[in-house]
Amino acid sequence: AQTVTQSQPEMSVQEAETVTLSCTYDTSESDYYLFWYKQPPSRQMILVIRQEAYKQQNATENRFSVNFQKAAKSFSLKISDSQLGDAAMYFCAYEMDSSYKLIFGSGTRLLVRP
Amino acid sequence: SAVISQKPSRDICQRGTSLTIQCQVDSQVTMMFWYRQQPGQSLTLIATANQGSEATYESGFVIDKFPISRPNLTFSTLTVSNMSPEDSSIYLCSVQYFAAANQETQYFGPGTRLLVL
Numbered sequence: 001a002q003t004v005t006q007s008q009p010e011m012s013v014q015e016a017e018t019v020t021l022s023c024t025y026d027t028s029e030s031d032y033y034l035f036w037y038k039q040p041p042s043r044q045m046i047l048v049i050r051q052e053a054y055k056q057q058n059a060t061e062n063r064f065s066v067n068f069q070k071a072a073k074s075f076s077l078k079i080s081d082s083q084l085g086d087a088a089m090y091f092c093a094y095e096m097d098s099s100y101k102l103i104f105g106s107g108t109r110l111l112v113r114p
Numbered sequence: 115s116a117v118i119s120q121k122p123s124r125d126i127c128q129r130g131t132s133l134t135i136q137c138q139v140d141s142q143v144t145m146m147f148w149y150r151q152q153p154g155q156s157l158t159l160i161a162t163a164n165q166g167s168e169a170t171y172e173s174g175f176v177i178d179k180f181p182i183s184r185p186n187l188t189f190s191t192l193t194v195s196n197m198s199p200e201d202s203s204i205y206l207c208s209v210q211y212f213a214a215a216n217q218e219t220q221y222f223g224p225g226t227r228l229l230v231l
Contacts, residue, residue: 044224105156
């Protein structure tokens, strides 16, 4: 069965600095998608970034980028120039290509210090 | 992206009662999902709801406890039946949205916070 592991329960970053959140996953599939979602205190799940497993190029969305290492089954999120509004729970998620079901990691709480 | 609304946004219920949560999408979507997020935990998939077919439940979730309706391509309901305090959670619906070929992404509603006393 597929699993997603986030080993950092909480991370802290100084405003304007860079932080990296870790995620590893386990699967025997070759085609899948990976996502990072953000959940602020409002509890709305917000899509941050997505990565297709068949693409070697790492996805980027403005200040957010990923380091996708398919062989190592690693999918880390880098947040550059951190802002106070980035403070939230961040969930890594795996989606098997054929089912569209999302499997979530346990989450990392990101604190941003002013 | 798809815009999703849920009703109610929160509720406090007595044990033994049932609550029906509504999920409305602003565009037609084939696949809708219901997730549960227990306090301080991650999200767990309850079931997949496709229009025109019975919902497909994940291990540990049964139709008698969580009946789901999917009457059309923009609406679904989840009922939490015979509630107990252990059902206190955030319930989220999501939709699989196809912005373009190979650009499908799952978007979430704002969630329903349920407290069972």
